[in-house]
Amino acid sequence: MITGVAILALAMRMQTMLPPLPVIPREFRGVWVTTVDNIDWPSKRTLSTAAQQAELAKLLDKAQAMHLNAIVFQVRPSADALYPSKLEPWSEFLTGKQGQVPSPSWDPIAFAVREAHKRGLELHCWFNPYRALHPAQKGPVASNHISKTNPGVVKKYGPFLWMDPGEPDVQRRTEEVILDVVRRYDVDGIHIDDYFYPYREKDPKTKENIDFPDGASWSRYKGGLSRGDWRRKNVDDFIEHLYGAIKREKRWVKFGISPFGIYRPGMPAGIKAGVDQYADLYADALKWYSKGWCDYFAPQLYWPISQTPQAYEALLQWWAVNNDSHRHLWAGNYTSRLFDGSPVWAASEVVDQIRLTREMPGAGGNIHFSMKAFLLDSGGIDEALADGIYDKPAFVPASPWLASSRPVVPKLESSKDGRVVWSSSSSSFGVSVCRMGQWSVWKPTDAHELSVDTEGLDGVAVVAFDRAQQQSAPLIVRKWR
Numbered sequence: 001m002i003t004g005v006a007i008l009a010l011a012m013r014m015q016t017m018l019p020p021l022p023v024i025p026r027e028f029r030g031v032w033v034t035t036v037d038n039i040d041w042p043s044k045r046t047l048s049t050a051a052q053q054a055e056l057a058k059l060l061d062k063a064q065a066m067h068l069n070a071i072v073f074q075v076r077p078s079a080d081a082l083y084p085s086k087l088e089p090w091s092e093f094l095t096g097k098q099g100q101v102p103s104p105s106w107d108p109i110a111f112a113v114r115e116a117h118k119r120g121l122e123l124h125c126w127f128n129p130y131r132a133l134h135p136a137q138k139g140p141v142a143s144n145h146i147s148k149t150n151p152g153v154v155k156k157y158g159p160f161l162w163m164d165p166g167e168p169d170v171q172r173r174t175e176e177v178i179l180d181v182v183r184r185y186d187v188d189g190i191h192i193d194d195y196f197y198p199y200r201e202k203d204p205k206t207k208e209n210i211d212f213p214d215g216a217s218w219s220r221y222k223g224g225l226s227r228g229d230w231r232r233k234n235v236d237d238f239i240e241h242l243y244g245a246i247k248r249e250k251r252w253v254k255f256g257i258s259p260f261g262i263y264r265p266g267m268p269a270g271i272k273a274g275v276d277q278y279a280d281l282y283a284d285a286l287k288w289y290s291k292g293w294c295d296y297f298a299p300q301l302y303w304p305i306s307q308t309p310q311a312y313e314a315l316l317q318w319w320a321v322n323n324d325s326h327r328h329l330w331a332g333n334y335t336s337r338l339f340d341g342s343p344v345w346a347a348s349e350v351v352d353q354i355r356l357t358r359e360m361p362g363a364g365g366n367i368h369f370s371m372k373a374f375l376l377d378s379g380g381i382d383e384a385l386a387d388g389i390y391d392k393p394a395f396v397p398a399s400p401w402l403a404s405s406r407p408v409v410p411k412l413e414s415s416k417d418g419r420v421v422w423s424s425s426s427s428s429f430g431v432s433v434c435r436m437g438q439w440s441v442w443k444p445t446d447a448h449e450l451s452v453d454t455e456g457l458d459g460v461a462v463v464a465f466d467r468a469q470q471q472s473a474p475l476i477v478r479k480w481r
Contacts, residue, residue: 018434018459021474024442027358027394028296028330028365030070031063031374032126035093036077037136040371045096049106052094056108057115062374064119066382067390069444071116072191072256072367075109076127076177078134079146079163083109087177089142099142109185117186120428120444122396124189124256125181129174129238131195133161146173155213158201165197165234165282166217175242182249188467189254190246194300196235196283199275231282243293252402252467258298258332258367259285261315268318273309292325295399298367302334304349305356313356320362328364328397331357335368338378347384354389364397392441395430396469403468410464410475420477421449426464430471434458 034040041059042052063071075082080091080098084107089099094108109125116123132147132154141147146163147154153167163170178190201210214231221230243255262274263286277283289297299319303310316331323329333353337345350368357363368374373381410422410429422429430442431450435457442463452460458479464472 018476018478019437019439021432021461021476022439022442024430024463024471025392025394026364026397028070028328028367028396029068029390029394030072030122030124030298030330030365030367031068032072032367032370033059033074034370034372035074035082035091036128036134038093040375042094045093049102049104052102052108053106053111056112059371059375060112060115060119060121062382063121063371066374066386067393069120069394069396070122070124070188070367071112072124072126072189073109073112074126074128075181078128078131078137078161080142081177083107083181085177085180087173087180088146089144092137092139097139098137098145109181109187113186117428117446120393120446122188124191124254125185125187126191126193127174127178128195129192130163130165130170130198131160132163135159152216157198157210157212160198162198162212164214164217165238166214166221166231171234171238171241174238175245178242179245179249182246182253187253189256189295191256191258193258194260194277194281194283196277196281197231198281200280228279228282232278232284235283236287239288240291240293252399254295254399254402255293256296256298256330257285257288257294258300259283261299261301261303261332262310263318268314270308270314271310271318286322289319289322289327290324292327294327295402296328296330297323298330298332300332300334300369301353302332302337302369304345305352312353313360316357316360316363320360323362328399329362330365330367331363332367332369335373335381336370336378338373338381339376345379347379347381350381351384351389354385393443395442395444395465395471398469398471400468400470403466403470406470407464407466407472409473410462412475412477415460415477418454419449419451420460420462422462422475423448424464424472426466426472428465430463430465432461434461 042055079088081088082091082094092098095102113123147161153164153170154161155164197212203210246253246255260275260277262271264276264278265274301312301315303312305312320329335350354366357366407426410424413421413423428446431445432439432442460477462475
């Protein structure tokens with residue numbers, strides 16, 4: 001027989017019991033922020049420092065509101081810098097004139113890292129490794145630009161200037177530029193895109209392909225490789241060495257590559273058209289992926305689901321099946337086709353691509369090109385994502401190979417006066433509150449304390465994340481008085 005006293009004691013215990021915590025959702029939700037030709041930011045080359053900062057903050061606010069969790073920020077469009085650098089000149093796309101210091105001076109990477117982390121966003125710095133000058137630059141080239149300081153390694157090819165990937169000076173220069181950023185800033189990732197040897201240029205009269213003018217570096221090569229294999233080896237060596245160098249500086253900084261979405265036409269069967277990146281760009285992307293010379297791959301799958309010659313789902317599956325190193329696969333999506341293309345896409349196309357990615361074993365997220373589609377709310381994409389398939393926040397997938405241990409449970413410092421305070425060596429956290437027997441969705445924060453209204457609150461749960469995005473066991477604070 002249960003006495004009245006026992007019933008009262010049981011009821012009191014049940015008041016302090018909490019339901020099981022919800023699973024922390026994991027999905028990479030990134031967006032490319034393009035600075036070349038002012039595609040995404042800054043909107044003009046003539047903006048004041050205050051206006052540039054306001055635009056960047058607004059951009060980050062938009063990303064947070066849409067429940068994205070990573071910004072891939074272009075900081076080196078073409079052997080220039082959107083940050084203070086002793087190695088390369090300030091970018092015309094930021095200051096209006098290459099080499100000109102912003103006035104008043106400021107540091108966009110430091111600003112972006114700080115403000116992104118406040119909003120629970122990772123910040124990945126995006127570099128173009130070989131492009132030396134983009135035709136969108138209208139003003140003069142700065143005296144410390146590589147085309148002036150080392151002109152022998154720079155080649156004119158079509159309307160662009162390119163650094164020759166076969167030149168050791170170029171490989172050293174690009175690695176030095178990237179490592180300078182890794183050392184100086186608290187970035188979460190380093191990212192390079194699909195430009196290795198450049199896309200083929202054609203003779204305007206004959207329409208025939210023009211070969212890249214690397215005769216000088218090729219003539220110095222004395223090995224037994226064919227010219228195509230030699231070119232691929234140049235890029236292979238750069239990718240492998242850069243990956244190791246980043247890890248020696250900061251093991252937790254992720255290295256990501258976004259190659260052209262088709263490895264070779266016919267791979268997989270049915271993919272009949274597209275650039276042959278192996279033969280045309282001399283990029284053996286499958287080799288880098290298989291060897292694990294990256295932490296994530298974001299192949300640019302820029303075609304609609306229904307387009308047979310380049311089918312989104314078939315290509316995504318091919319990359320997933322060929323992931324021998326078990327690195328992250330985060331598909332690149334051409335979200336800007338919502339306003340720029342013929343035909344333009346409906347928002348449902350992007351939503352369906354995200355859904356296919358979620359259903360694909362081995363795929364763990366998406367990166368959208370580019371931020372402008374969200375800033376314009378093209379085709380109603382903001383509502384389609386933020387109120388639909390991205391209606392709840394998600395956390396970046398863990399990369400356990402980038403850490404040697406797991407984070408420890410945060411330590412409770414105090415829980416009174418409507419405030420929970422914890423301490424931890426981690427820099428980011430997930431927080432969920434329980435009210436009326438229901439846990440809220442997990443939300444990211446970089447704050448070490450949380451102010452809450454204790455009325456009707458049953459408890460607070462806090463999880464710490466390390467730099468590899470591994471999570472600790474939860475700190476659970478029950479009702480307090």
